Amino acid sequence: MLPKPPQTRVLTVANQKGGVGKTTSAVNLAAALAQCGLQVLVLDVDPQGNASTALGVAHEDRTPGTYEVLVEGLPLSEAVRPCPDVRGLEVCPASIDLAGAEMELAQEPDMVARVSLLSRALADHVAEREEQGRPRLDYVLLDCPPSLGLITLNALVAAREVLIPIQCEYYALEGLTQLRNNIGLVQRSLNPQLEISTILLTMYDARTRLAREVADEVRRAFPTRVLDTTIPRSVRISEAPSHGETVMTYDPGNSGALSYLQAARELVEGHHARLAAAAPVPADAVEDPEAVVPAPAEPGGATDPAATAEQTVPVARLGQPEPSDAAEVEEGADAVDQTEEPEQPAAVVDLRSGPLDLRGSWTPDRSTASGRRAAERRA
Template identity: 60%
Template sequence: MGSENGDTPIARAARSAMAVQGRSGEDSWPRPPQCRVISVANQKGGVGKTTTTVNLAASLAMHGNRVLVVDLDPQGNASTALGADRSSGDRSVYHCLVEGDSLTNLALPVEGIEGLWCVPATIDLAGAEIELVSLVAREARLKRAFAEYDYSQLDYILIDCPPSLGLLTVNAMVAADEVMIPIQCEYYALEGLGQLLRNVELVRSHLNTTLQISTILLTMYDGRTRLASQVAEEVRGHFGELVLNTVVPRSVRVSEAPSYGQSVMTYDPGSSGAMAYLDAARELAFRAETLAGSATA
């Protein structure tokens, strides 16, 4: 009966892939009235910051939004996942922060995804924290670059932060309007989160009065364990409506995609990970007004 109605596993996977690629009748999502600048931050490593940045950016671009990813992590994993060349010596975000190079000269189009660009990171960025210390307005170097960059033609700028609370992350927060925090559904998920929240408050008090935590995304969810549901419940109880309804499951495909220079949205669009990030990006696009209202309440 299922095969007669076209409801086979293969058909469902095909429909999922079509939805991710923006070909299911939902070709475009609403664009924000002005460009949203979002820092994706959490000083804990391995929580899914880069994966979240890359796949949300790809999903938004596939559905009619114009997105720039700024890779501020010296590991450069977001650049790799978006197929950007990141050999040492190449022009990168390092040259923007330290040498004042224009973002216009650094933003590279992402192959295969129209409307998506990436400002890559190289290993040169590893020394940027030390070099920034002696520079004037060291916390606002990225903000100044954004001010000089005409991003009126963009809908989103997503900044992938390093797993630390140093000058690179502070630059991201000073330049951004919003902070998104990925939290993994595992033991010690909330460890160190208090320090991140305090840093956000410090930046808001002294450097960027418009900064707000707008979004929490639960990642690495394993529905087979009671721990995952307990962590999700605790996070939702603490952060309320800031937490997206979507949870991102553990996914082998999500982990494999960067090694092929792709996001999971193009590597395996029908996978559970791709569908979860698609749903999260849809929420991000459609509930902007609700989140803005709750953050200022």
Template identity: 60%
Template sequence: MTPAHGSGVSVEGGVDLDTPIARAARAAMTVREPESGDWPRPSRCRVMSVANQKGGVGKTTTTVNIAASLAMHGNRVVVVDLDPQGNASTALGADRTEGVRSIYHCLVEGEDLIKVAHPVADIPNLWCVPATIDLAGAEIELVSLVARESRLKRALGAYDTSEIDYILIDCPPSLGLLTVNAMVAAEEVLIPIQCEYYALEGLGQLLRNVELVRTHLNPGLAISTILLTMYDGRTRLASQVADEVREHFGELVLDTVVPRSVRVSEAPSYGQSVMTYDPGSTGAVAYMEAAREMAVAGAAQ
């Protein structure tokens, strides 16, 4: 039976192309081989800290998938894993075994960042500076070091960023010395906020810390991007939280909202971002759109 004209159903050779499987396949191809080609690149390297001291907000997931999306669309990206849990390293398939040179050695021993940045398998233009268990003690060791707040800035300063478009720093879920190092080294802060009841809990303290760093250590630091994550369209609460965040932060909030997605949660256990694990999933498409917004905004600066 032929669909009525204007029904919006695509048919080719008598086969219905508007099935759920077909839509997922088209979405996957859009992520892997976007019709629009490469996205615009910034005029200079954008160094961004991805921070929120509240755990479970999608911070590491956001870092990994934004980075993968940008890299898959022609940008050159380095992910610096500054979280002792090392989840970003795991999601990008980086080696975290004992003895591996990592971001710890850059912070504490002055190792060159380029020596510990490893290419990510299956995603050209993407590198990861891994975190190992050594980083767990770095907070204590940094206390006695000279210029303890700017150790990461020094490491990045010795890195040739002329061939890099983005450096994304995945911060730990705390406001200690590691997070301060990330904010001193960065120019921008990206804050993921989950669309749940406690979304704004502790956010005021994060904003105050950003202001303290800007006042005393890094005058160029600014909150540039806020991304709403874990959005559940079935609940009124999610919509209310999103509206409240947009009302408070205005244009800093990306239009794209990342929905709750099982695939996004599964991907790291396979040592992948969701962009390669299941590029047709709603989470992958949302992160791709969020990254595209960031790329366009960055090119306009």
């Protein structure tokens, strides 16, 4: 069992690059969260309807779903269907009709209104569940198409967090830069509360150096946002949707299923750790003497500033460092080993700080190949 969040978490699973595991990650994380005792809703906002297929929910023509919610104003409660295989998991399906919703939504003259339709529908649905005394939704995951049209904008406006699945290949670095810039535009103009909260590395093959180096670059750029758990390549993950199931029910003992279960646990526990780190400490709170490690003292009785800095830096890494944390680290910087610099995730995670250019940060080693070609030309 996993702890429930203090309020409903709404995460948009997005990436402009196709084939990176958006739908696979959305449905398997949702199933894993529900299996751990949480109430989960998946909103399928991709016209292909692959998330609906994987969760065993019909999404043929004339089936009420996301299109009717966005275009016709249908209450979300009338479109939601329970997942037949996982208790506590519900789905709002998507049909091919959703492909034409872009043109119909574009006729709305008010830009803010046409990108806020899904946000209002979701808020009404959460309030309706509360009025009816039904269990509160703990997690809402929105599976987006690989584009930044009006449908994806509706999903980004409806959420407070973005979960980005990234395939462990070189093209993923360029796609991440573009996606980060676009999310920054949405944040500045439509949804100031939006943030990239989670990055999940998918299709990871530990046997290849390329996968390891791409993973290292993404972790360097987002040191506090990338999950430690990586999703391996697995045939079972690909087979499960053909049976109308997620890998969590199709083959629970598979390495892919176990990885998604661990990723879901990390997603929940990491959120609670950030909330605990951001919570203000009461003025009259008394520190537990057993929880404080005394700093070593110099022969004259003064406290060693290097030891104090080493105790301070890990605490700041639990979340985005506050100004007071940065000042505390700076005071002890003279005594800290200069070969190791503290992480500065705030400068990277802040979407309004400017573009993050990852394309020049890493390139494959072509020296061997170029030398071989030069030798061939000389011969």
